[in-house]
Amino acid sequence: xxESQETTASPDQTLYEKLGGEAAVNAAVDIFYRKVLGxxxxxxxxxxxxxxxxxxxxxxxxTMAFGGPNNYNGQDMRNAHARLVKMGLNASHFDAxxxxxxxxxxxxxxxxxxxxxxxxxxxxxxxxxxxx
Amino acid sequence: xxxxxxxxxxxxxxxxxxxxxxxxxENVKVPNGCRQGLCQACxxxxxxxxxxxxxxxxxxxxxxxxxxxxxxxCRPERNMTVALPNQQGASIEAxxxxxxxxxxxxxxxxxxxxxxxxxxxxxxxxxxxADGLTRSYSIANIPKNDNILEFHIRRLPNGQFSSWVHDxxxxxxxxxxxxxxxxxxxxxxRAEQPLMLIGTGxxxxxxxxxxxxxxxxDHSGPIHLYHGSRDLNGLYFVEEMRELAAExxxxxxxxCVSGDASESDxxxxxxHDIALSSIETLKGWRVFLCGHPEMVNQSxxxxxxxxxxxxxxxxxxxxxxxxxx
Numbered sequence: 001x002x003e004s005q006e007t008t009a010s011p012d013q014t015l016y017e018k019l020g021g022e023a024a025v026n027a028a029v030d031i032f033y034r035k036v037l038g039x040x041x042x043x044x045x046x047x048x049x050x051x052x053x054x055x056x057x058x059x060x061x062x063t064m065a066f067g068g069p070n071n072y073n074g075q076d077m078r079n080a081h082a083r084l085v086k087m088g089l090n091a092s093h094f095d096a097x098x099x100x101x102x103x104x105x106x107x108x109x110x111x112x113x114x115x116x117x118x119x120x121x122x123x124x125x126x127x128x129x130x131x132x
Numbered sequence: 133x134x135x136x137x138x139x140x141x142x143x144x145x146x147x148x149x150x151x152x153x154x155x156x157x158e159n160v161k162v163p164n165g166c167r168q169g170l171c172q173a174c175x176x177x178x179x180x181x182x183x184x185x186x187x188x189x190x191x192x193x194x195x196x197x198x199x200x201x202x203x204x205x206c207r208p209e210r211n212m213t214v215a216l217p218n219q220q221g222a223s224i225e226a227x228x229x230x231x232x233x234x235x236x237x238x239x240x241x242x243x244x245x246x247x248x249x250x251x252x253x254x255x256x257x258x259x260x261x262a263d264g265l266t267r268s269y270s271i272a273n274i275p276k277n278d279n280i281l282e283f284h285i286r287r288l289p290n291g292q293f294s295s296w297v298h299d300x301x302x303x304x305x306x307x308x309x310x311x312x313x314x315x316x317x318x319x320x321x322r323a324e325q326p327l328m329l330i331g332t333g334x335x336x337x338x339x340x341x342x343x344x345x346x347x348x349x350d351h352s353g354p355i356h357l358y359h360g361s362r363d364l365n366g367l368y369f370v371e372e373m374r375e376l377a378a379e380x381x382x383x384x385x386x387x388c389v390s391g392d393a394s395e396s397d398x399x400x401x402x403x404h405d406i407a408l409s410s411i412e413t414l415k416g417w418r419v420f421l422c423g424h425p426e427m428v429n430q431s432x433x434x435x436x437x438x439x440x441x442x443x444x445x446x447x448x449x450x451x452x453x454x455x456x457x
Contacts, residue, residue: 022189030441038437051432052192053172055442059190060170071167 015067015117019110025066028104029059035100042096045084065101065122077128085131094126134208138215145208151176151187152203162203162216169205176203179213179221192443194252194315221311223260224249226281228305231297234284234368238334239298240272241283243307251275251312253341254420256448258310259283259293267293270338270422270448271312274345281309284337286366288452316420316448318345328419328440329357330407330431333366335423338448340369342420347380355380356410360388360403360427364396404431408438415439418446425449 020027033055037043046054064070081089101122105115126132134145136154145154152174155162165173169189178199187206188196200217215221230242251257253274260266273282287294316338327346331339336359346355361367373385388403389396399406404427411417419435421428428449435445 030436033442034437037433051436051442051445056170056172056190060166060168063168063170069168070170 015114015121016063016069018114019066019118021068022063024108025059025062025068027108028062029055031107032062032100032104033058035103036097039096039100042093045087045089045093061122062101064125065118067118067121074125074128077125078131081129082131089130091126091130094130098122135211136208137211137213139219148207150204151201151206151208151212151214155203164204167204169202172202174203175200175217176206176214177201177217179215181210181212183212184209192315192446193319194317194446197319198315223308223310225306226309228301228303228307229280231301231303235365237287237365238368239285239287241285241297241301243281243283243309245279245281245309249279249281249309249312251281252317253345254317254338254422254446254448255312255314256338257281257312260308260310261293261296262306265293265296270314270334270341272337272340274341274348282337282341284334284340284368286334291452314448316342316422316446318342318349318351320349322418323349323351324353325444326353326417327351327355328407328411328414328417328435329355330360330404330419330421330423330427331358332360332403332423332427333450335359335448335450336369338422339420343376343383347376347383352382355383356386356407357384358386358388358403358407360390360401360406362389362391364389364393364398367398370398402427404434407431408434411438413439416444418444421445421447421449423448423450425451 036046060070064072098119102115102119105118133147136143136145136151138155138160143154143158145151152162152164152167162176163173165171178201182199183201183206187201191200191202224245224247226243226245228241229244232240234240251271253271256268256270258266258268269283269285271281272284273280285294285297287298329339329343339357343355343357357373359367359373367387367389370387377383377385386406387398388401388406389398390402393400408431414435417440419440421431428447432445432447436442
C-alpha cells in the first residue's frame with residue numbers, strides 16, 4: 001500500500017471501521033442487490049414483491065459481512081434460510097452470492113485484503129445458510 | 133423514567149431499555165428480528181412526539197415524516213404513545229358532497245369532513261359504509277383547508293363496494309373513514325430531482341394528488357406522468373392533464389392504451405413498458421407507481437434495475453379484495 005497517511009488504517013480499527021461503517025453499507029446495498037436480482041441463477045430466491053424488506057435483509061447481511069454490529073447466530077441463519085433450502089438452495093447459489101459480494105466491493109474500490117476479510121466472514125455462514 | 137403507552141396500557145421504560153425491550157418484557161407482541169435497526173421487522177409508529185432520529189435511520193423518508201421508527205433501536209427521549217403499523221387510529225365521519233362519472237368505469241367522489249384530519253395526497257384511507265363493508269381508496273387531492281377528500285372509484289366486476297358507489301351512493305350520504313395510511317406520497321426537498329409517475333386505471337388518483345402536491349411545492353425537476361389502461365374506459369382526466377402539461381414546462385404527460393384503441397390519440401402499449409423504455413437510466417430519479425399489483429411489482433423491479441435507488445421508489449399496489457362467499 002502507499003504511504004499516504006489517509007489510507008493507513010490504525011492497527012486497532014475494526015474491519016467495519018476500515019470499510020467505512022454504515023455509510024459504506026448504504027453505498028453497497030443497492031449495487032449488491034441489483035447484481036443479485038440481475039443474476040438468473042439465483043434471483044428466484046430473492047424474488048419478493050416487498051423489495052424494501054429484501055433490501056433491508058441485504059443490508060443486514062452486508063453489515064455482518066463487513067464485520068459490523070449484528071446479533072445473528074447460527075440458528076437464526078438456519079431458520080431464515082430453511083424455506084430457501086426447501087426451494088433447492090445449494091452451494092452453487094451460495095457461491096454466486098459470494099461472487100456478487102466480491103464484485104460489489106471491487107466496484108467500490110475496496111482494497112483486496114479487506115475484500116478477503118469480508119468474504120471470509122460471509123463464508124463462515126455457509127453451513128448455517130445451507131442448513132448443513 | 134419515560135413511559136410507553138400502547139393501546140390502553142402504559143409501561144415504564146427502564147433506563148437504557150429500548151421500546152422493543154420494554155414492550156417484550158411486558159408481554160406485548162411486537163414482531164422483531166435483527167435488533168440492530170436493520171431488518172425493520174419491529175417497525176412502529178409514534179402517535180404523539182417525534183421519535184429520536186437515531187431510531188429512524190434507514191426508513192423511507194415518507195415513513196420518517198409520519199413518525200415511524202424502529203422499536204429495537206429506540207431509546208425514548210420523552211414519553212411516547214406508540215402503535216404497531218396495522219393498528220388503526222381514530223376514524224372520522226365524512227359526507228358525500230359530489231359524485232361525478234368520469235368514464236363508464238370511474239366515478240369521482242368528493243367527501244367533506246368536519247373533524248380535523250391529516251393526510252398527504254397519495255395516501256389511502258379505508259372507506260366504510262354503514263353495514264361495515266370497507267375498502268381502501270387513494271386520496272387524489274392535496275390538503276387545502278377546505279376539509280375535502282377526493283377519490284376515483286373504479287367499478288370492478290362483482291365489486292360490492294364499487295358497484296354500490298356507482299349505482300346507489302348519493303350526495304348527502306355519510307361514510308366512515310380510517311386515518312390516512314401509506315408511504316406513497318410526495319415530500320418537499322430535492323426539488324430538482326426528476327420524477328417518474330406511472331399508473332394504471334384509477335391508479336391515477338394518488339398520482340394526480342402527488343402531481344398536484346409537487347407542482348404546488350414548486351418542484352423544479354422534470355415530472356413525467358404515464359397513465360395507462362387496457363381500454364379507453366380506464367383513461368380519464370386526459371384533457372386536464374394535457375392542459376397542465378401545456379401550463380407547466382417541466383410536466384410531461386403520456387396516455388397509453390394497451391388493448392384495442394385504434395383511432396385514438398393515445399400511445400399504444402402498456403404504460404410501464406413505454407415509460408421505462410423511454411429513459412436510458414433512472415439513476416437519481418424519484419419513482420411513483422400506483423395501480424395494478426402486477427404492474428407495480430414489475431415496474432418496481434425494472435425501475436430499480438434501471439438505476440433508481442430503493443429509497444426513491446414509492447409504490448401503491450391496488451389489491452382487489454376477494455369477497456367471501
